[in-house]
Amino acid sequence: MTLTDAIKRTVTEKLQQSSTIAKDEVLESVENIGGGCISDAYLCTSSNGKQIFVKTCESSPKQTLDEVVEMFGSEAKGLKALDDTHTIRVPTPYVYGALDNDNYGFLAMEYISLGSKYGASGVQRKLGEQLADLHLAKGPGQFGFECDNTIGSTPQVNTWCPDWIEFLRRRLAYQFDLASSRYPQLNKPAQQLLDKLDTYFEGLDIRPSLNHGDLWSGNWAVDDNDNPVILDPAPFWGHSEADLGIMKVFGGFDSNFYDAYHAKIPKEPGYQKRVNIYALYHTVNHLNMFGSSYLSSSMSLLSQILQ
Known part of the structure; x- marks a missing residue:
């Protein structure tokens, strides 16, 4: 059975069982529309003209089929949690x-026709x-979150914790441990950060906020x-500032975004x-996934945090 035939057969059956499509409705066309470093993406169209977005990922010696399904299950739960807030x-x-x-x-979801975000009036605001x-x-x-998930290809443990600093310390330590043998120059400053992590949160009353995560x-x-x-x-309930870390790493968000965001959630002392720290989590994760090109940025962030 070809992959296209498997998508038509299996996804049709699951969509019918969930009442997403009618009992006599089937997926008729499956068009490969690209994908990322982990999954491939397909636009599927049903016999009634409904469009469905389907992601697939092949199992491998590094990731069993059960683990692939669990990954997509975590993504589905994350999307539902975000959707349930009715905010974005x-x-x-x-x-x-x-x-x-x-x-x-596979994971099947709503297909959203996307336009260009560049030049769209007021979209960053x-x-x-x-x-x-x-x-x-x-x-x-x-x-934490109701299930573990992944940040890129790296496991992200979301075990519930009543204390944000402890949750963050565990999350940072996991990334540092992954990097420690290949990049020993990180070890000393990383431990210094973990030892004094509490000091960056003095005076703050942190309530759990649902983060996109990536x-x-x-x-x-x-x-x-x-x-x-x-x-x-790659969601979790955490500090509201955490989502802003990866935005700092890769950019693409202008002053209209930040002005609108901070009008509702003002900066607090020690924000930068x-x-x-939140940016460092992502640069070390990229160091673990993609190699030494992210070492310099990780060391630079550690230096800025500790000085």
Whole structure:
């Protein structure tokens, strides 16, 4: 069975079972529309003209089929959590599982026709306002998430914790431990940061905010009505400033975004060093995934934080 046939058969069956499509409706066309470093993407069209976005990922010696399905399950739960806040648009997840060919996992979700975010009037301001609304949405009284997920290809443990600093310390330590043998020059400053992490949060009352978790410039877009859409999340309930860390690393967000965001969630003392800490989490993660090209930026951030 070809991959296209497996998508048509398995995803049709799952969508019918979930009542996303009618019992007599089937996926008729499957068009490969690219993908990222982990998954491939397909635009599927049903016999009634409904468009479905499907991501697939092949199992490998490094990632079993069960692990692929678990990855997509985590993504579906993350999308639903974001969607449930009714603050910013995300694709609604439909179904996930394993394709009939036994080698691929899949996630089917709402297809959103995307326009150009460059030049769209007021879209950065809207994104700032809506991200702040997401961070202000009412949530649980602790930090973490209902399931573990991944940040890129790196596991991201989301075990619930009542204390943000402890949760963050565990998360940073995990990345530092992964890097320690290949990049020993990180070890001393990284330990210094972990030892004094509390000092960067003195006087703050941190409430759990739902973070997208991986909001770089490639993970947001606009729909046909110039409304922001956020994609490919790695969510958790954490400090509202945490989402701003990866934005600092990769840029793409202008003053209209930050002005609108901070009008709803003002900066607090020590903001810049904390954002550097959150940025460091992502640069070390990229160091672990992609190698030494991210060593300099990681060392520079550590130096700025500790000075």
